[in-house]
């Protein structure tokens with residue numbers, strides 16, 4: 469499994485925080501039910517390198533159950549949960565519960581053995597920024613280790629060509645090690661599996677939707693974990709669907725047709741909601757009565773809605789005496805949405821310090837991105 473992002477509060481909603489815990493618990497229940505020998509987690513266990521006490525506690529409770537079931541977990545850090553500078557990784561706190569964190573500074577390996585069978589598990593935690601150039605060397609070193617083992621797994625958290633837009637990729641698919649039985653990757657949230665060539669390669673994918681961009685793949689293939697069987701150096705995987713993921717929709721429409729468009733998607737997927745109220749983002753083009761839209765959305769029983777987004781409309785700002793700071797103009801621009809004005813101001817403050825950090829902060833706040 470991968471990218472569980474415990475502690476994520478998408479759109480700053482309580483229900484979304486719970487959804488991530490629930491999806492994680494379901495993944496673990498599958499592991500117990502299917503009597504797996506061990507779990508491989510490919511990074512972004514937590515949503516940040518400094519998780520909330522709630523997120524840590526949720527993880528501890530599940531890890532205790534896994535310990536009772538005799539199922540250890542091997543994992544690496546993703547880009548989200550690798551600590552800055554000198555702090556320790558959060559997952560390392562739980563080593564006494566059978567949690568093994570691999571590859572802090574590069575390739576690290578350990579062996580799982582049971583009934584005379586051995587599996588070499590090699591992990592490389594996420595390498596980015598200046599560390600990225602190290603990646604090819606680390607993969608080469610990992611491949612050397614794999615040559616000497618019959619059954620082997622590589623855990624890595626990077627973007628590989630063919631699975632994300634070219635610009636965002638950190639490694640070429642062709643450059644991945646070839647001697648492993650299974651390449652268990654994390655980072656790309658839309659699950660994918662490539663079983664027509666050796667080694668078996670997979671992005672298990674996130675267990676819940678972290679970004680609005682994951683909606684379309686989710687509607688096609690759902691979210692899942694991989695149940696992997698290793699035998700004589702060959703790996704086979706079965707995708708086991710997660711049934712508790714909350715349905716989300718993005719309805720892009722206009723003031724005339726949005727009600728019909730919302731009804732259409734709800735109708736189409738209604739029998740799959742599984743007891744969880746779906747969450748809908750409505751994005752409207754053109755201009756019209758916004759209050760009327762908010763009223764119409766609040767009448768739905770069957771779905772909950774994020775505040776609607778109104779796009780491509782002209783905003784006129786009236787210039788008044790005394791308006792001299794950027795903050796005054798931001799407030800004037802967002803005059804009918806003080807919440808958005810506050811967000812914009814906060815973003816502006818961050819951006820003045822450090823542009824990259826500001827974008828990261830904003831993505832986090834809005835729940836966008838991997």
Ligand SMILES: [Mn+2]
Pocket residue numbers: 471511512546548655657838
């Ligand atoms: Mn992730």
